[in-house]
Amino acid sequence: MSILGTSNLDVFPLNLGGNTFGWTSDEATSHQVLDAFVQAGGNFVDSADVYSVWAPGNSGGESEAIIGSWLAKGQRERLIVATKVSQHPEFPGLSATNIAAAAAASLQRLGTDYIDLYYAHQPDDNTPVAESAAAFDALVRAGKIRHIGLSNFSAEQIDEWFAVANEHGFVTPVALQPQYNLVARAEFENELAAVSARHQLAVLPYFSLASGFLTGKYRSEADFEGKARAGMAGRYLNEHGLSVVDTLVSVAAELKVEPATVALAWLRSRESIVAPIASASSVDQLPALMDSATLELSGEQLEILDAASEPVQVS
Numbered sequence: 001m002s003i004l005g006t007s008n009l010d011v012f013p014l015n016l017g018g019n020t021f022g023w024t025s026d027e028a029t030s031h032q033v034l035d036a037f038v039q040a041g042g043n044f045v046d047s048a049d050v051y052s053v054w055a056p057g058n059s060g061g062e063s064e065a066i067i068g069s070w071l072a073k074g075q076r077e078r079l080i081v082a083t084k085v086s087q088h089p090e091f092p093g094l095s096a097t098n099i100a101a102a103a104a105a106s107l108q109r110l111g112t113d114y115i116d117l118y119y120a121h122q123p124d125d126n127t128p129v130a131e132s133a134a135a136f137d138a139l140v141r142a143g144k145i146r147h148i149g150l151s152n153f154s155a156e157q158i159d160e161w162f163a164v165a166n167e168h169g170f171v172t173p174v175a176l177q178p179q180y181n182l183v184a185r186a187e188f189e190n191e192l193a194a195v196s197a198r199h200q201l202a203v204l205p206y207f208s209l210a211s212g213f214l215t216g217k218y219r220s221e222a223d224f225e226g227k228a229r230a231g232m233a234g235r236y237l238n239e240h241g242l243s244v245v246d247t248l249v250s251v252a253a254e255l256k257v258e259p260a261t262v263a264l265a266w267l268r269s270r271e272s273i274v275a276p277i278a279s280a281s282s283v284d285q286l287p288a289l290m291d292s293a294t295l296e297l298s299g300e301q302l303e304i305l306d307a308a309s310e311p312v313q314v315s
Contacts, residue, residue: 005200043080213236
């Protein structure tokens with residue numbers, strides 16, 4: 001287990017992504033995944049109020065509602081729940097009014113009276129940071145959320161949030177959720193790593209497996225046909241991406257584990273990374289993710305992966 005930044009949250013070093021719930025996995029399957037995750041020692045799930053508005057027939061909040069129906073079985077104390085505000089169609093942005101309303105809606109869908117970690121999902125250029133930070137602070141003081149996180153914020157925006165919070169005596173964030181993985185290293189390492197360390201932020205990377213590309217299953221355009229994540233994972237299908245996957249598969253074969261296990265273990269070895277986020281659409285996808293929490297890569301294996309994935313910005 002790992003302590004989440006400056007919080008008192010003791011989390012399993014894999015953050016189960018809830019973006020598949022209500023999208024690529026129905027409620028029953030999602031509950032099976034959650035059951036298996038907790039039984040294997042997991043205790044940390046990530047969601048957002050916008051998940052999964054992009055799926056046909058969805059309007060947002062489906063993931064939270066499915067997590068809520070699972071929690072209703074008497075499981076609330078077994079799970080640390082993270083969710084986010086600012087991208088739901090009915091609750092866009094980070095105005096104080098919107099944050100309060102969105103939090104209330106998330107709490108209702110989750111069927112709980114508190115959220116363990118509540119993220120500002122993306123910056124809002126139309127709202128002063130002081131207003132947003134005050135609204136999050138009010139939720140903490142009211143006991144509706146325990147801790148604050150930031151997602152998709154630049155280093156400058158993170159510094160500004162902390163400066164404002166410290167000036168006004170607001171509760172400060174404990175976590176950062178950026179994109180970071182073996183084929184998308186540049187943004188985090190060049191800009192965000194230093195600011196994360198400076199503010200003692202726990203880093204919880206999303207797209208840890210590059211939308212499935214780092215599972216090693218995708219080597220050609222044909223491999224993406226009919227796949228829900230084709231548009232996201234397909235952008236890594238280039239010479240650099242395939243070279244990284246070849247190296248990843250080689251290291252995984254040496255260790256007799258899945259490529260996804262190695263990709264997540266590499267992330268976990270990086271400074272400030274507490275729990276990479278990865279999702280499973282079915283129970284049989286879960287073991288490879290869970291194995292990453294205990295896999296320790298050797299110095300030589302880390303050097304090989306570092307060299308193969310030397311930062312290249314993916315557009």
